[in-house]
Amino acid sequence: MIWVGTAVVVVKTVILLLGSGITYIAYKAYRRTGASSLRTLGIGFGVITLGSLLAGVADQLLSVSLEMGVLINSVLVAIGFAIIMYSLYLERT
Template sequence: MNEIMAAIVAVKALILGLGGGITYIAHRAYHRTGDPSLGLLRVGFGIVTFGALFTGAINMFYSVSLPLGVLVNSTFVAAGLAVILYSLYVQD
């Protein structure tokens, strides 16, 4: 494993930890309050976090091309951010 690959693994692990923490806190807040916007926030951050994990795994185990990996990761990020944005507009 070269230095770049090791750095990618480290950053993906950091994203997984931080995103998982945010998702968990949003999940707890949603169950405590029942606020639908917090439920959507949880889903949005979960999508972003899962996308980082998924694209990291396919890059490691299936050796997909860099452009395809970036496209897949960007798709997850865009979908997650769309859900997060929508969560900011949801009214009770």
Template sequence: MVHETAPEWVTIALIVVKTLVAVVGGLVTYFAFKAYRRTGSRPLGLLAGGFGLVVLGSVLGGTAYELLGVWLALGVVIEGLFVLAGFCLIAYSLKAQ
């Protein structure tokens, strides 16, 4: 399978979207962590950690591809692993007592 290089506008759009995901996801993580600190609720702490992993995965996947020059598929795998771990933590936080 051959992959073509994306046009420049797609690369710029990717950078803009990943930046917005990092900013908005960071805010969600911050507010969840702030709620955890205020209440001391362990599930809220786990929820904040899950959101943090999802955001970190998104940033690391794009960064690995754009800045470190890894294969696109490897960047997607890195992102997927962090997102999977984050969603598992979020699911656990919603189940936790």
């Protein structure tokens, strides 16, 4: 089952790279346009990316239980999605 640990690290790294890229692009768009909805969108993706990073660190370096790692990731993903939903609401108003 060593391959599962390696697969988790690889997938978390891909999520970190993609999430960071999306966050950076949203930030650049915000700087270019000044639209607060784009800033909030970037924050939402940043929180989701942070959740993935923290869950990976907790699993690999802090040796927390799988359940706790999933909980950390899930809470931050839920918060990130709420922020993204709010950013889309801002765009409509």
